[in-house]
Amino acid sequence: MAAPSKRKEETTILKKQIFEYHRSDEETKSIPYLEKYLTISPNELYFKLVYAKALLYRTDLEVPGNDENIESRINKTRAIQSNYNKASKIFQENVLHLEKVRPRDPNLGRWYYLWAFSEWFSDNKEKSIKLFQKAVKLDYRLTECYYNIAALYESLGQWKDAELFWRKYEKAEKELEEEE
Template structure:
């Protein structure tokens, strides 16, 4: 009986010590994520997505389940400006390595978009930003040289949000690059019609 009382007393004492520590840790995490959010949004508002990358990565370490910040990360990778572009007069090995780094970055962006836009479609099919995320994902696939997939995503984006008329333009350009002239012509016409309708609406 005495042993049980001592054990219970020790357990209660341990819990009394642990609770403030857990509360302090939660408070520190909240402060850190709030500061990171502020910095991330500031960079995105000023079109400096590249600078936001390390802050988003840190934020996702603290809150790995947040879809919105994963999508911001994919967008920042898509708009990234700090990767060196290969020059014609440099060594071939250097050009290959730089191209690989750029391609790898776009592939990573496309993968993050795919995982999270697909999830967003399931949990929030009426999300007002869904069309825009599909549109950005299409560019990531295009730059990863997945042209057919990019076409399908541009089609989905404008279906989701009719204001994204640039999707028709991009589809036409993609079809031209694939040598599919009839399809390209069809989408040039769709783009021109959608632009006229948008102007009339405004």
């Protein structure tokens, strides 16, 4: 009988630490706690999403410098890319699951928004555009989605589409200001 109570105590301590780091915008420091928590409770949908967010906002991976040798730059770039790919995969599995089990979840748009960034940083620009569109459809207050879509279209050389989304961004921002 002691084992379940010990497990509950351990998960409570881990949750407290994870939330403390997230409240103070130190997601990177929460990663080992999230990994341990998910080992104990692997089916916790919310904590999987929090883990993906922590990977997305991760600050402990070294950025390659121009003065480094090519092998070092490649290794650092691969580590960063692998991290974004992992975040993207976790978001994909769990945001889609969340949408099925809680289609009216008030944070669903925000999770799509974060997933879109992980795809963008994984160099999946077209997928990122679609996810930003879904995010703003779910939560109209995420007007920066239009801004990001416009920037993505510009990076793809699709100037007419970019211009359309710059206008949508300006209009949505104006409407939000009027609403407040």
